[in-house]
Amino acid sequence: MRCHPKNDSFGFLTLDEVRRRLAESVAWGVKEYYFTGGEPFLNPDLVPMLEATLKYGPATVLTNGTVWKPAWLQRLQAAEAASLYSLEFRVSIDGFSPETNDPIRGEGTFCRALEGIVKLVEHGFLPIITAARTWPEEQEPHVVGEFVRMLHDAGYRRPRLKILPLLRLGAEEQRTCGYLDSERVTPEMMDGYDRSQLICEHSRTVTDRGVAVCPILIESHDALLGQSLAEAAKPYPLQHGACFTCYQYGAICANPSAR
Ligand code: SF4
Incomplete structure (x- = not known):
C-alpha cells in the first residue's frame, strides 16, 4: 500500500481505506x-494502519527512518508482540557515511x-x-564491509542489509539517460524464466487513486490497473x-528473509 509518495500526484491513504483493502485482500490470500x-x-494514521494490518498478516514499512517518534515505536512494539505476525522496517540509506550518502539522499540524512x-534497535x-x-560491482565487498562496520559501531549487532540494483527512473533517469530501447524484456527472454521472481506476478500496489501493477512503475501512465484487486488481477506487459x-x-522489492 502506498501511503504518501514523493510528489503531489498521489495523496494519503486513509485508515478506513486501508481497513477496506485489508478486508478485500483476504479473498485473494x-x-x-508492504507500506511505502x-x-x-x-501519514498521521500509519501507526493505526500497521496495528490493523498485523491482524491480517506480516507487515513491512519502507521508510527513510527520520520522522518517527518513540511513542509510535512503543505502540508498534506492543502491536507486534500481541500479533501472530512480524513487523519489519526497511530503512533506506545509500552510503555508509555522510560523505557517501548525503550527496545522494540530501544533507544531514545519513545522521x-x-x-x-x-531507535528501532x-x-x-x-x-x-x-x-x-551506486558503486561499481567490484567494490561491493568493500562497501558491504563498511556498512556492516558502521552499523556495528552504532550498536546494531545483527545488521540485515539488502543491496538493491539501481533503477534508472526519476532522478537516476536524468543522471544516466535512463534505459536504452534495447533494454527491454522480450517474449523470448521469458522462455523458461521463473516469473514468480517478479513482484508484479503475485502482488499489487494500492494507492489513493486505485490499484497499480507495482510500486516501481507507480508514476507510469499505464500502471493503474483498476479500482479493486479483482480489476487489477490481470497480466501486465513487461514493456518498461x-x-x-x-x-x-529478480525479487528486488521483497524482504531478504521473513520471520
Ligand atoms: S517494473 Fe515491470 S517487471 Fe518489475 S515489478 Fe513492475 S511491472 Fe513487474
Whole structure:
C-alpha cells in the first residue's frame, strides 16, 4: 500500500481505506503487506494502519527512518508482540557515511537515518538496511564491509542489509539517460524464466487513486490497473526499462528473509 509518495500526484491513504483493502485482500490470500511512499510515516494514521494490518498478516514499512517518534515505536512494539505476525522496517540509506550518502539522499540524512535505526534497535526491531548500488560491482565487498562496520559501531549487532540494483527512473533517469530501447524484456527472454521472481506476478500496489501493477512503475501512465484487486488481477506487459532490471535481478522489492 502506498501511503504518501514523493510528489503531489498521489495523496494519503486513509485508515478506513486501508481497513477496506485489508478486508478485500483476504479473498485473494494475500500473505504479506508492504507500506511505502514517499515517506509512509508522514501519514498521521500509519501507526493505526500497521496495528490493523498485523491482524491480517506480516507487515513491512519502507521508510527513510527520520520522522518517527518513540511513542509510535512503543505502540508498534506492543502491536507486534500481541500479533501472530512480524513487523519489519526497511530503512533506506545509500552510503555508509555522510560523505557517501548525503550527496545522494540530501544533507544531514545519513545522521538522521542512523539515529532512526538506533531507535528501532532499542525497541527490539531488526531493521533491514537497504541501499541502492551506486558503486561499481567490484567494490561491493568493500562497501558491504563498511556498512556492516558502521552499523556495528552504532550498536546494531545483527545488521540485515539488502543491496538493491539501481533503477534508472526519476532522478537516476536524468543522471544516466535512463534505459536504452534495447533494454527491454522480450517474449523470448521469458522462455523458461521463473516469473514468480517478479513482484508484479503475485502482488499489487494500492494507492489513493486505485490499484497499480507495482510500486516501481507507480508514476507510469499505464500502471493503474483498476479500482479493486479483482480489476487489477490481470497480466501486465513487461514493456518498461525498469522491467529489464527486475528481470536481471529478480525479487528486488521483497524482504531478504521473513520471520
Ligand atoms: S517494473 Fe515491470 S517487471 Fe518489475 S515489478 Fe513492475 S511491472 Fe513487474
